[in-house]
Amino acid sequence: MAYVIDKDLCIGCGTCEAECPVGAISVDEDGKYQINPDECIDCGACAGVCPVDAPKS
Ligand code: SF4
Ligand code: SF4
Secondary structure: OOOEEOOOOOOOOOHHHHHOOOOOEEEOOOOOEEEOOOOOOOOOHHHHHOOOOOEEO
């Protein structure tokens, strides 16, 4: 399993990218952030720091 960012909620702050221990999060062309499911280790750090609860497990 991997976390998935709800793009309708993401405000593009980048906090989750800075917190991810494995570098699984990157910014998309639309300024929203996305998680690479092949790299995500399901730690939940992104969900813990997101101000709008966009990363979902
Ligand atoms: S759950 Fe952890 S490993 Fe997966 S994207 Fe979020 S911070 Fe990175
Ligand atoms: S912390 Fe939340 S709002 Fe900020 S870039 Fe990540 S998913 Fe988007």
